[in-house]
Amino acid sequence: MSASCEIPSFKLFETELTYSFLDIQPTSKGHALIIPKEHGAKLHNLSDESLSDLLPIAKKVAKLLGVTHDDGPEGVGYNLLQNNGRLAHQEVDHVHFHVIPKYDKETGLIVGWPAQETDFGKLGELHTELKAKLESGKF
Incomplete structure (x- = not known):
């Protein structure tokens, strides 16, 4: 445990750009957090340099927690979660990723996925709009 932090911090990995802890x-x-040392309230506020360090650390945390092996169709799983904005359930205004082990259906992240029926016409319109933005470079 770090003695220099106001809130107890049980460090797992630290690099020049990233810090991870329980x-x-x-x-x-084993639920762990991975945070960039660069401040950014949302993912798009971070530099590419900071972003390039986050996923390799997430991978190391998952391996450390022992949740990367497959034990049949159910096995052990994990979620990598990152929220942006209050509407998306972000409570701390600093980018952070959660590595959340999923040992059974009752613990870990519980997710509902309210999928919508496909409207290929609307989906095609959106695709055309997004392609135009990509081609113009204005996004």
Whole structure:
């Protein structure tokens, strides 16, 4: 545990750009956070340099927690979660990723996925709009 932090921090990995530690309000055993040292309230506010360090650390955390092996169709799983904005459930205005082990259906992240029926006409219109933005470079 770090003695220099106001909130207890149980460090897992640290690089020049990133810090990872165990979540003090976990949803399951081993729930960990990965944060960039560069401040950015949302993902798009971070430099590409900071972003390039986050996923390799997430991978190391998952391996460290032992959730990367497959034990049949159910096995052990994990979620990598990152929220942007209050509407998307972000409570801390600093980018952070959660690595949340999923050992069973009752612990870890519980997700509902309200999928909509496909409207290929609307989907095609959106695709055309997005392609125009890509081609113009104005996004």
